[in-house]
Amino acid sequence: MSAEPLLLQDHLPALQVVVPLLGSVVVALLRQGPAAWVVTLVCAWSMPLIAFALLDQVMTNGTISYALGGWPREVSIEYRIDQANAFLLVLVSIMAALVTTYMPRSIADEIAPERQGWYYCMYLLCLCGLLGMAITGDAFNIFVFMEVSSLSMYGLIAMGRDRRAMVSAYQYLVLGTLGATFYVIGVGLLFTMTGTLNLYDMAGKLEAVENTRPLIAALAFIGVGIGLKLALFPLHLWLPNAYAFAPSAATAFIASTATKVAVYILLRIVFSVYGVNIAFGDTPAAAALLALAIMAMIAPSVVAIYQANVKRMLAYSSVAQIGYIMLGIALVSQTGLTGGISHLFNHALIKASLFLAVGCMVYSTGITRIEQMAGIGRTMPATMGAFVLAGLGLIGVPGTAGFVSKWFLITGAVEQGLWWLAAVIVFSSVLAMIYVGRVVEVAWFREPSGAAVSPRKPPLEMVVVTWVLALAVVYFGFDTDISAGVAGDAASLLLAGYR
Amino acid sequence: MSIVNEIIANYNYWITIFLMLSGLYIVVAKSNMIKTLLGLAVFQTSVYLLYLSPGKILGGTPPILEKGIEVYSNPLPHVLILTAIVVGVATLALGLALVVRINEAYGTIEEDEITAIVDREDHAE
Amino acid sequence: MRLDTILRVCAKLFIPFIFVFGLYVQLHGDYGPGGGFQAGVIIAAGVFLYAIIYGLSAAQRAVPKGLVEFMVPMGVLIFAGTGIYSFVVDTNYLDYNNLAHGDAVEGQHWGIFLVEIGVLVTVASTMIAIFYAFAGRGRQ
Numbered sequence: 001m002s003a004e005p006l007l008l009q010d011h012l013p014a015l016q017v018v019v020p021l022l023g024s025v026v027v028a029l030l031r032q033g034p035a036a037w038v039v040t041l042v043c044a045w046s047m048p049l050i051a052f053a054l055l056d057q058v059m060t061n062g063t064i065s066y067a068l069g070g071w072p073r074e075v076s077i078e079y080r081i082d083q084a085n086a087f088l089l090v091l092v093s094i095m096a097a098l099v100t101t102y103m104p105r106s107i108a109d110e111i112a113p114e115r116q117g118w119y120y121c122m123y124l125l126c127l128c129g130l131l132g133m134a135i136t137g138d139a140f141n142i143f144v145f146m147e148v149s150s151l152s153m154y155g156l157i158a159m160g161r162d163r164r165a166m167v168s169a170y171q172y173l174v175l176g177t178l179g180a181t182f183y184v185i186g187v188g189l190l191f192t193m194t195g196t197l198n199l200y201d202m203a204g205k206l207e208a209v210e211n212t213r214p215l216i217a218a219l220a221f222i223g224v225g226i227g228l229k230l231a232l233f234p235l236h237l238w239l240p241n242a243y244a245f246a247p248s249a250a251t252a253f254i255a256s257t258a259t260k261v262a263v264y265i266l267l268r269i270v271f272s273v274y275g276v277n278i279a280f281g282d283t284p285a286a287a288a289l290l291a292l293a294i295m296a297m298i299a300p301s302v303v304a305i306y307q308a309n310v311k312r313m314l315a316y317s318s319v320a321q322i323g324y325i326m327l328g329i330a331l332v333s334q335t336g337l338t339g340g341i342s343h344l345f346n347h348a349l350i351k352a353s354l355f356l357a358v359g360c361m362v363y364s365t366g367i368t369r370i371e372q373m374a375g376i377g378r379t380m381p382a383t384m385g386a387f388v389l390a391g392l393g394l395i396g397v398p399g400t401a402g403f404v405s406k407w408f409l410i411t412g413a414v415e416q417g418l419w420w421l422a423a424v425i426v427f428s429s430v431l432a433m434i435y436v437g438r439v440v441e442v443a444w445f446r447e448p449s450g451a452a453v454s455p456r457k458p459p460l461e462m463v464v465v466t467w468v469l470a471l472a473v474v475y476f477g478f479d480t481d482i483s484a485g486v487a488g489d490a491a492s493l494l495l496a497g498y499r
Numbered sequence: 500m501s502i503v504n505e506i507i508a509n510y511n512y513w514i515t516i517f518l519m520l521s522g523l524y525i526v527v528a529k530s531n532m533i534k535t536l537l538g539l540a541v542f543q544t545s546v547y548l549l550y551l552s553p554g555k556i557l558g559g560t561p562p563i564l565e566k567g568i569e570v571y572s573n574p575l576p577h578v579l580i581l582t583a584i585v586v587g588v589a590t591l592a593l594g595l596a597l598v599v600r601i602n603e604a605y606g607t608i609e610e611d612e613i614t615a616i617v618d619r620e621d622h623a624e
Numbered sequence: 625m626r627l628d629t630i631l632r633v634c635a636k637l638f639i640p641f642i643f644v645f646g647l648y649v650q651l652h653g654d655y656g657p658g659g660g661f662q663a664g665v666i667i668a669a670g671v672f673l674y675a676i677i678y679g680l681s682a683a684q685r686a687v688p689k690g691l692v693e694f695m696v697p698m699g700v701l702i703f704a705g706t707g708i709y710s711f712v713v714d715t716n717y718l719d720y721n722n723l724a725h726g727d728a729v730e731g732q733h734w735g736i737f738l739v740e741i742g743v744l745v746t747v748a749s750t751m752i753a754i755f756y757a758f759a760g761r762g763r764q
Contacts, residue, residue, distance in 0.1 A: 018708070024697075151586075185546055191576075
């Protein structure tokens, strides 16, 4: 044994991934619902502590590089943390901590007791995979963590109480695996061309093989693969049913983290590894992305208006919000990218709080259809109040977080003289107003009927967590230092690339 | 004749492309869930070949350190593909497990029929 | 059921050798081709053969379901625990150099040995768990 005390702060990058992994192992050994939840809670709350410590280290000392196994970077997996992914780590781990706090009674209500242990096990594995994707600097390691998170996500979704949950998990499995395989094909081509899998080294070696066809093919493969994972319209087909039928708490967690991490992977590959010149210089990537982003902002919003199931409506809205993030990327400018990244952060808050509010409602009444929600705002004012507040954020009302990111996007569009694009953003926001407004109208302005008349009281922790997130939506509408400021730093870092 | 020679010389890539496309075709065209999953497995297998091809060095030995051996194949792709195979097995097992459960719940594994049932449930909800 | 004497006798002869071969692949993995993945699958294959010839319930008496479900996380724990122990000896995660407290070669040896044991336990038990899960369906 070494005489010195164990200095864990040097090993925070590894701990960020290892703690949830070990937690899932312990949960799998315990397998009792309540005990499993306590272990999950401890692991989940240690995550933001580690993530904030890492963010702090990055802010003061710059990029952290952690060599797994102590091998030099060329031959091993490197964990590489800069401002962009430190920010993402904070986001994912806070979401995990909050949703875990929210979870136990909602899960006990929706999942059979003998399966709850496995639920927590897969939840922690999913968290481990997502954090691993965010933290690693190795292209193949990203794939491995992607599959860790995806496989556990398929399991989480299949645990929904409706039998359609299994079908949607199966469909997600097929499409998700196709996406991951496309990604691996792209990485394989890059590996063939550069001889390395380390993203940082890869960026340095790409210049020598610039303008070769495998390089562009690799970009296309990776774009389609990650596009499937982040549900870029029209590759979103797996998402609505998966979100609609997964257990409520799982939906909130997946909706606020999984697609965001996939967006980060795309940003990392396109901007840091390829660099703006190769990725957007000679290829029609920007134009194609812009077209897809505009379609994604409009079409799913229209579909959302006609949904009967409130969770599926929110799911379609998620696809639309991904469109905003993609728009920020397609603008390829500092302002646009800041808007995209801050929308990534804001949308995670907004959607988590909306899904959590719906989870409270499902717990109290079992209602999932919008027309059954008549008058529920009067019988469950606390829950539906949070829903309205977060809904305002989704629309992008000034004073909410949604407005900040949309403002950046509109500014970015106008900077490039794309006035019509600003109109598209506003139009999409109007569509959001219609589908959020429809729920608000039913919930608040009609007489309570059916199951909505006498809901059982939702547990305190569920309401509190929902409100914490809803208030955060308002808070980040005023305090833009954290969301937009850090997002701006991340954007300039990504635009600069690794070279 | 040089094109023909080039095609023959790169036969491993042609096999990769063939496997990739046939796997993708099976996934898209087949309604039976087990067949879809098998197509997925074929598609993943093509990737193994894509990775292994550039790792082989002609005249190279297996990558084990011995005196007097200078040229050896790149071991990295093998390690990567070992991982990918495990991931593929896990995906296939989970997929098949889901299909078993779906069959128990719906009494069929034809995706068309299940989609029809799901649509009906959506409307009856 | 009693007409398959040849199969039963042959399986009984084969199964010990399958296990020994699995262990050989496992332990030889330090020096040459082999390792936990392959050995785990080979050992699991021995259990499958037993289950196919003698029936699932006989196999589950020999290798109980509870044990299998215990071994799956146990293997991961051995693997991750080795990594955690690297912290204790003041090195990065999964860095084996200092595992033997100084001697790097010895440390690598131990590290690979322990990690591969973890892989063996998890892979063998996962394969058996998958087999049990599918073989046990449709009988209830």
